[in-house]
Amino acid sequence: MAENGNLKIGFLGPTGTWAEEALIAATAVSADETQPIPSVYDVIAAVAAGEVSQGIVPMENAIEGSVSATLDVLAFEVENVHIVREIVHPIRHRLIAGNRLPLDQIEKLLSHPHAHAQCRRFIREKLPQAEIVAANSTAEAVRLVSLSDRKWAAIGSSLAAKSYGCMIIEDDIEDYAGNQTRFVMLSTTPAPQDLETGYKTSIVCTIAHDQPGSLLQILQEFAHRYVNLTKIESRPSKKGLGDYVFFIDVEGRKDDEQVAAAIKCLECKLARVKMLGSYPVG
């Protein structure tokens, strides 16, 4: 899979994250072709620096919304990194411990705050006595539980339970069924544009301050050319409250006549239009 000889594919680590699970589920890579990297920033920086052939990071969760670290690094901090593929992976949270603990004896529940948030009802109803303890990732939470001989449990993936020799006490403890995360594969080489499949094109539009009608104009450029938007997301421009950039995904290839024409018009009107990638739909 690696284009650059023996470089590995970086994933948001540590071992046992949802990113690793998604990568394994969607590709034929083996463990010795992949490499955990500790943060979203570091994964993307490693791709930009050519230290890995590709990198996989979470972009958007169906419950929690976008992963702001990923959007912000792609929009503001790197220039030569392209989205080359998206992978949509189901997120099924497991309650994990070192051994079969009764629920009412669990003293601490470790996980990333987003996982706690996604399992709020289960925690309220089944684990009211447990102290909620934040960890840097769900995988890190499972790792910490595996090292402890206390009555601790973690929320994480089945890959994490397997990776750290723990057991799954309860399956599917999330509040909303059907939870998914959209991951993106990143590379310094853009995706090939000639595959026989649907494509998506992702851009970031920066609007000059005090142009409140600009979003309407952006939408109109696509609408009157019958280009469908699959996503629009506002994020702070980091210049103060009320100043936004918009992350937009549209159906089609960047070189499709109507998509290219809409983007060209936006480039004339807006402060900045950044191409994040044009890639096969996941």
Place this chain on the structure above:
Amino acid sequence: MAENGNLKIGFLGPTGTWAEEALIAATAVSADETQPIPSVYDVIAAVAAGEVSQGIVPMENAIEGSVSATLDVLAFEVENVHIVREIVHPIRHRLIAGNRLPLDQIEKLLSHPHAHAQCRRFIREKLPQAEIVAANSTAEAVRLVSLSDRKWAAIGSSLAAKSYGCMIIEDDIEDYAGNQTRFVMLSTTPAPQDLETGYKTSIVCTIAHDQPGSLLQILQEFAHRYVNLTKIESRPSKKGLGDYVFFIDVEGRKDDEQVAAAIKCLECKLARVKMLGSYPVG
């Protein structure tokens, strides 16, 4: 300040959070009129249940974007809670420890993952050796540091440093200057509509599945009535990737002729329009 006799004002706790700092800075309340509540959900639920007179929670940060827990509980989980005021408060992160530690001796750096994210450059440059440890809140991080005799530091507010008897080692360690958070005060009684000040009206629009042009229609309803949008934010509807609700803030009171007309038209067209509040601008 409390309308309901001797009920207190709830804030997202524990003691020393940014929410408490904002509440103290913007109102004349004393400590015995306020009450820390451990999560955003619990603050809003306490308001809805009449256990506190009002509640204050973070809504949107200039760097990190919206606080998804707040938006989701207001949009999906309560019916009788209104935004009655907004408070915009500067967020200046401090590096905090029990005593004056040299930076290169700090072994662990505790904070909420969002605060770590907001101080990424400082951490990379000045604290490369420190282990990043997640805490449930910045205030909790400072509390844990205050209880430890190890070489630990936390990222938090000056109120937290003061509340837990710690000292500030470095001021303003955030990556982007001018960071602010917009907090909202919540009550079961809507805000009075007769104050001599600018107002803002917040709504949530739910779009029926497969209506990709709906956002354009929403914007046009306001644009052709010359009603300015101050914010638009998409969030997952929790029904699957690609399904969104839109949080929209507009200038004006809900009963202003043009605002009321636009909202009435949206109610006819969309699956659901929920009024979050019409309140004085912060």
